[in-house]
Amino acid sequence: MTDALELDALWQEFHRVVNMTSQELAAWLRVSEAGETAEPLPDEAGTPVGQHVLAILQKRRTDLTDDDVRVMYDVVDTVSERVDPENEPEPEQTRQRHRLMTIGHDPLKG
Template identity: 75%
Template sequence: MTDALELDTLWEDFHRVVNMTSSELATWLRVSEADEDTEPLPDHAGEPLGQHVLGILQKRRTDLTDDDIEVMYEVVDTVSAEADLENEPASDETRHRHRLMSLGHDPLKP
């Protein structure tokens, strides 16, 4: 289990790298899964990891489970490794941007 100080740091890091609101992420997950004829149900849109991030965004820190904490570490590590948090992204990196958005990080958002 994670101690309180480590959890505080993780909570801050997670909310720093996940810069989309829960409604923005929910909308993105639905849009990214939609095709010409159908749109998935909101609770089933997107990859499981994106759905888990959405669930965490809707929780209080005291309600986190061990699975949530694992996902938070994974998201912080992935976004930190794949996103250039210091520089503007190139506009031609659409696929890369969409992958990060599925984790709740929009590189084009200030």
């Protein structure tokens, strides 16, 4: 596992880039997975990574596993690669926005 200082920095960065609450993310995962005829069970909706992010948001830092830490690094890296802080996201970039929202980052949120 990572040392305490590195884990603290990761925890803060993860919660900075994951700007959706656990309730917002859970609702988004259900909506994004809903089909024309059925909606998935709440704890089965969304991608595995989206579900893992949701689980991390509901944990205390002291309860993190090595797998949680790996997912946190992946999410921070993904958001950092796909979001340009210099340019405001365009609302018409719907597909990109929705992909980021499945991991808890809404680029249109302030």
